Amino acid sequence: MNRSFAVELQKYVTQKVTQLRQWLRPVPTDSLPLKIFKGIYKGLALLVLTAFSPVIIAILIIAFVAAF
Incomplete structure (x- = not known):
């Protein structure tokens, strides 16, 4: 794997995780x-995002196949 590709991929993932964390934070000016x-709402959205993650789906498929 090209080193620059790995560095750019790491930067991209870090940026997206930071944006997700920022989105999950409550707005201080909102009412209770x-x-x-x-x-x-955001908790459900994060649950769906996690549930349909390709990594999670791959792990579940491997666990299902291993159960046979």
């Missing part, structure tokens, strides 16, 4: 009920 609603 709105913060709760947004927290539930």
